[in-house]
Amino acid sequence: MLEPKSIVERTSSQLNWFLAHGVTTVRTHVDTSSRHGNKLVEGLLELCRVYEGVVDVQIVGLPLDSLVRSNAEVEALCNALDAGVDVVGGIPHKEATREDGVEHVKTIVDLADSYDRPLDPHIDESDDSYSRFTGVLASEVEKRSLDTQVTASHLTAMHTYPNAYADKLRGLLARNDISVITNPTTNAELQGRRDDYPRRRGHTRVDELLEAGITVGIGQDNMVDKYHPYGDCDPLGEVLFLAHFGHLTSWYDVPTLWEMVIENNASILGLNSGLKPGNEGSFVLFDAPDSYNALRTRAPRRLVVREGRPVTRRELGTVYVRTNEQWESVDFAVSV
Template sequence: MDILIRKVRIKDGEELQDVAIEGGKIVAIAPHIEGTAHREIDADGRVLIPGLVDSHIHLDKALIADRLPNKSGTLMEAIKVTGQLKPTFTKEDVEDRARRALTMLIKNGTTHIRTHSEFDPSQGFTGFETVMKLKQEFKDIIDIQVTAFPQEGIFKAPGTEEMMYQAMEMGADVVGGIPYNDSPAMDHIDLVFEIAKKYNKPIDFHQDFKDDAEGITIEYICDKTIKEGFQGRVSVGHLTSLGALPKEKLEPIIKKMKEAEISVMSLPATDLHLGGRKDEYNVRRALTPVRTLRDGGVNMCIATNNIRNAFTPYGNGDLIQIAMLAVPTAHLGGADDLPTVLPMITTNPAKALGLKDYGLEVGKKADMVLLDTKVVKDAIIDIPDRLFVIKNGKITVETEKIVKFNF
């Protein structure tokens, strides 16, 4: 065996397990595994989880918060200042920042990401080509799905429609969209589906990102998804507008989302920062209704979105910290709620991304993280150190620490 991890906690209340890895795969999980390995790790009851999946992030515009700050903290200014900066990006600049962001993610146990990579006539494919290059370079360390993302809109930025097709020809994995930043929004959605059908690719929308529910298009997307037979292949990020809907209007939408098998990526670090900016009192949390969506059978995920830019001027690539942020702000700290949070950064986004070889099961790829905690239900609230990160059956990160108490 290549690696043998002894005495790990996979589920609370169950016997500790040994996990054997060989040839990049999990070859055995049992209370005791006979034999030796090139590397043996004594977990001593610590929690083993599948690799973290960050299902919505922007590598190409990470780490630019100090260049042109978003002083109002609003979405509109974030879009404006980023649009001003993008033409100044060089491939070397994007590569340096994306590498640093990837290092943050990898160090913190993320083994899979979906990144939205932008292009438009003003900046060309500078960022997109760079991210595609890094996808190949980092393929043994982190799996990267690249979404062709028209941040500035398609119809209101002439030339972008042609670039969408070019991006797919260049190898994009996912067709992106942003209906709320284009006009007509329905035509934008229709074109995204048309491209996805042509290239047989999944879809990921930045969706209904407002404090109010005026002009939302999620229902149209659900209807389109079902009509085109794309159930289970459409994801939406943000979706904060649903938080402004009363129960009698929200429930039919969630029912339709479940039927269309839409996955939702809540982005609490960004949405809390940008949302509710015009509220003078009783300021809204401005999050999508995570618990209600979850209880309605929608595949609910939590993701990073941005790291230190105009949309999110903080972050360190730690998805568990993002999930911890969601615990109080989305009311996920209850005894029955807390166990549902870890799947929102592991198995749920893996489903959204269509990962077929993921999970702590024999025969699956050996992508996993050993946490410095001994209770699975505390895996989020402890914000534990990632002691070992294993990707494709190889140790990519190993953390050593010494804590001394002088009392």
């Protein structure tokens, strides 16, 4: 079992990588299963304290065990929320039956309502065209007039839905202002693995969701593990992957891709973006002449400023981040 101190040590390097790439707010997930007690939650809450004022870490409580077959798992998720976890998560498609999955959705919506927290479940992360819990989620939000930020993460099963059902779901999501997060590299790695040829691309219908006016953000999901061993915490890597994988490669798609990773992500995280009166004075300086070349070359971030204070700088090829009022160089190497 990982202890809180060990969790801080293991995760600090990745937060430094995020900082080096201009990211100052991260949403991450923690397994709230009762078998862990609350140690994993305690570790991430301590990480939040260590990086306070430099990187904001939003923690999603993610029950990896059934919420329907054990009251202990619901209690464990409630304990995590009581301890300070920011967002209610869930994985309804992992339940044994559709009926249990529907009950799972209702349970997490209940918790989001009673705790007044945002809702961001892993949902319909599957190749199964009959995995349709996002529609249940949207319907529950609508019936209850739930007044909180609701996000459907992954939604990869949508690539396999019949067009008529996918169109109905888009309308339901748009009507209830439910956002979607696609995780390009991990979705591509996991989905379609059991296909013979031709193989499905495995990510949700990004272009159709955007056309329907739905807020679609870009996440990274896993980082340096079996699902995404080549992760480096650079959002532009995910954007470039999506550009090719999602057929968003025209000149006209460049502003859309930037909007997804900046404005849309900020909206999902409850942040204000842009250098506008009333917003915080935060920005990233890219070593590129324009947004197209910044994306094409994954341009180095020369300077990252948060609320008027530099937190990352690059000098002669070395990246430095400022934590606890001290500058330290960033090591991007990992042991294999």
